[in-house]
Amino acid sequence: MDQSEESLHSDTACSLLSDPSLYINRELSWIRFNSHVLDEAKDPSHPLLERIKFLAIFSNNLDEFFMVRVSGLHHQLAEGVIKLPPDGLTTMEQLERINKDLIPLLDEQTRVWIEEIVPELAKSGIIIYKRESLDEKQRKRLRKYFYRDIFPVLTPLAFDKSHPFPFISNLALNLAVILKRPGSSDELFARIKIPNKLFPRLIEIPVDPENNHLRENQEFIFLEDLIADNLDLLFPGMEIVAAYPFRVTRDADIEIEEDEADDLLSAVEQSISKRWIGTPVRIEIDNNMIPAIVDMMGAKLAKYPHMFYQVKGPMGMADLFCLLNLDRPDLKDYPFLPSVPEWLERDPDIFHAIKQRDIILFHPYESFQPVIEFLQKAAHDPDVLAIKMTLYRTGTNSPIVQALLDAREHGKAVSVLVELKARFDEENNIGWARALERAGAHVVFGIMGLKVHAKLCLVVRKEKTGIVRYVHMSSGNYNAGTAKIYTDIGIFTANEEISSDVSHLFNVLTGYSQYNSYNHLLVAPGGIKKGIISLIDQEIARQKTHGDGKLIFKLNALQDSGVIRALYRASQEGVTIHLQVRGICCLRPSLKGISENITVTTIVGRFLEHTRIYYFHNGGDPVILMGSSDLMPRNLKRRIEILFPILDTGIRDEIIHTILPNHLHDTIKTRILLPDGSYSRVCRDQNEPVQAQEWLIEHRGLWNKNHQNAEATNQKDILIPRVNNV
Structure with missing residues (x-):
């Protein structure tokens, strides 16, 4: 076969393998992954509170999916972009399929909560009450708590000719309240924002002070149910016809105008302020909501029918994470103590241990603490000259960042690339970047047009034999919190060719180097x-x-x-x-x-x-x-x-x-x-x-x-x- 025939054969094969029927749609594949998370919530082999954790993860995943992926599809529709993925589905076809595939999953999530989780919680002494199941004594105690603590925070907003339709912020839980004036048949509408960021989503019912010693169970009610049960205090003199929870998800995939800002940090700061006011992409409504209210919301918020999702149970189940704070170890996974590699137990000098041979750490089965100690030792070791590092998601109260700050106090040269564009961690990373700058570290705020997702740390040390470079590389973030729940593998090495590659890569990240002749990376x-x-x-x-x-x-x-x-x-x-x-x-x-x-x-x-x-x-x-x-x-x-x-x-x-x-x-x-x-x-x-x-x-x-x-x-x-x- 000559060169032209070989090229034709290759082109034909490539064309055949580009057939859309050979590919699964990215968005639909993700939905199937999230259905596996829901399956874990249904698995009775998990302790009860862990099953609730999976329900919460399922909901949290969906929130991000709509804020980022579905919002991107809406952008394509709005801009008339024709961008077919390898599977060939159009933008509208993808949105309609997303809606179709999610509805049964949402129904199943509700069923699991109502039919499986809530009864099992009750058997374990954790009772979730509905409004209608409260007795008079419970209602009276809750009303007193409501009036004292929650009532002052609430602001009912009317909607009529003199009151514009209120802005509904991203992921905020709301009540749509239908009212009537005495003697009038006209229905009025008001909206109440549920302050679930200020109060727990599940409110513990106050104990009866006279029978406190008799209480054996923990009793809760959803915050929105508590508010709905006391609407007469918010609308005195009015007839409360109905109240329906609803929730709006908005586009939160911020567009950073990097080229138009003086610097990247300013661009990110300006963009994240717009995250909560993006265009709506999903409207969750109570399945009993009357058509008139649905139509009104559609006129004000929704461009397409696929944006509506009827919910038969609690909305925003990501808030159920609060139940994991209960002191019920019998309802949680058994704790375990991550191991420390034998190499490090035998040799407390981590630099010496790494020089002997490469060291693997498999989290969370093995402790993340050696990574922290590696940086802490580098920060205080008089022979360490410099530390270079990438930070993507570090978490709050980060011991990693604290070690870098300590290194500056001890006169080390510290260079850190903080990725400001790590989605939903932008504000956190801005705070760390400024703290490091104030300490005198060289801070690079990412790279224009790219995200820096590589996980790298380089320590430069002066030893008797000369300069030695120690490297840590990983699949996971330098985050002590997620290292307990994500499986990630990291490697320590002093290999000269690897450390040379990492040095060159840091020069690419922090300077204008165009180096690309890596030995191994x-x-x-x-x-x-x-x-x-x-x-x-x-x-x-x-x-x-x-x-x-x-x-x-x-x-x-x-x-x-x-x-x-x-x-x-x-x-x-x-x-x-x-x-x-x-x-x-x-x-x-x-x-x-x-x-x-x-x-x-x-x-x-x-x-x-x-x-x-x-x-x-x-x-x-x-x-x-x-x-x-x-x-x-x-x-x-x-x-x-x-x-x-x-x-x-x-x-x-x-x-x-x-x-x-x-x-x-x-x-x-x-x-x-x-x-x-x-x-x-x-x-x-x-x-x-x-x-x-x-x-x-x-x-x-x-x-x-x-x-x-x-x-x-x-x-x-x-x-x-x-x-x-x-």
């Missing part, structure tokens, strides 16, 4: 996609010559069509592929002649699966890449991301013989993606059930006691298990 934009596809092609070539091609990717999202086409090509050549994708997956597995050698599974459990591991069999000398990047256009094109290779053979053995097999062989929390985009529970031909996260909790730290002795680890077969649909 794959850096996006540009480098990661090119590197991943090149390694897939190498596996295809290996398959053609030796028949042992194998790929295993564990990641959060797979969306990029170029990478998906490369995986399809690998499958067509016979490469065995297992993808474990926690969330969005736009690839259709098990299509005859296209992806029949590809299996896609997902795990949703106690912890949020957040690790990224890319395994290439490479003829028995595996290449393993890890880092911050998923395979999505945003990661590969619009962010600074890194993937780093695992060079230490001991760590590579841990990943190959323990971490990957335990996740691939999970039989309890695994779901398999079917060709039509739906998921099914799986069964596997194994003697004992396996739950990866629970196994790792039970065996935390045991797998890495001896990097050099693979026999010391759990020697599970790295071969991809056969998965049978239930």
Whole structure:
């Protein structure tokens, strides 16, 4: 085949693999992921308050989905943008399908709360009362509390010819109140904003002071029910006809006018102030709301019918997180103490330990504390000259930032890239950036046009042998809070070539360096996609010559069509592929002649699966890449991301013989993606059930006691298990 024929063949193959029927819509795939979260709320094997946690996560996820993803689709409609995704659905088709797919999930969420959770709470002594189920003594005590504490905060807003329709802020819970004047048949409308940011969403019913010693249960009522039960105090002399809760979600995907601002910090500050006043994208209404009120809201707030969602139970269930504050350890997951790697227990000098060999930390099974101590020691060590770091999401009261501030007090050169555009963490990051600036650190506020999502820390130390650079790289944020609930893998290394790469990358981030000749790192934009596809092609070539091609990717999202086409090509050549994708997956597995050698599974459990591991069999000398990047256009094109290779053979053995097999062989929390985009529970031909996260909790730290002795680890077969649909 000459060059022109080869090019024509390649173009034809690419065209065939671009067929929209080969791709799953990104938004619909995300909805299916969130349905797995709802499934966890239905799982009676979870303690009761943990089931409520999953209900709250399901709702919180949906809020962000509408504020960001659905708002983006509305922008496309408003601007007349014709932007078809690889699956070929138009913007309106996507919005209508989103509505159609979500309605049964919302109904199921309500059913789980009303029919399963509330009765189980009552059995456990936690009673959630409805208005109509209150007795007179409870109502009297609540009325007294309402008048004293809540009444002064409320501001009823009328809507008529002399009162404009009130502005409904983003995610605010409201009551639409229908009133009549005495002797009149005309109905009036008023809106009351529920102050659920000022008061708990679930109000504990005050105890009867005369019988306080007899109370055995904890009794609550929803804040909106309490207000609705006392509307006569807000509208004296009026007849209360009805009151209906409703809630509006607005576009919160702020557009940062980077080029028009004097600096990036100013641009972000100006933009986040607009987050709560964006255009409406979802209107949640009580399913009993009368048509006249619905029509009025439609005229004022909604452009399209798909924006309305009728809710049969409580709205904004993300507020149910408050129940996790109850002191009921019997209704929560059992706590466990993360382990500390034996290397660090044996050698309290973390710099010496890292020089001996690379160190892996697998959170939350292993403690995040060594990362904090690494920075704290660097801050106080007289031999440390400089610290360079990226910060994406750090959380409040961050010990990481405090260590950087301490480093400045001790005269270290501190350079920090604070990503101000980390969505919904902008204000928090602005505060940390200013604190670091005041301390004299060199602070870079991200990069124009890109987000810096790479997780990197570099410590420069003067030692007897000369300058030594110590590096920490991770899939997760430098956030001590999320390190307890997200599964992430970080690596400490003093490898000279890796540390040289990281030094050059920091120069790119903080200066005008155009360096791109990295020894080992794959850096996006540009480098990661090119590197991943090149390694897939190498596996295809290996398959053609030796028949042992194998790929295993564990990641959060797979969306990029170029990478998906490369995986399809690998499958067509016979490469065995297992993808474990926690969330969005736009690839259709098990299509005859296209992806029949590809299996896609997902795990949703106690912890949020957040690790990224890319395994290439490479003829028995595996290449393993890890880092911050998923395979999505945003990661590969619009962010600074890194993937780093695992060079230490001991760590590579841990990943190959323990971490990957335990996740691939999970039989309890695994779901398999079917060709039509739906998921099914799986069964596997194994003697004992396996739950990866629970196994790792039970065996935390045991797998890495001896990097050099693979026999010391759990020697599970790295071969991809056969998965049978239930």
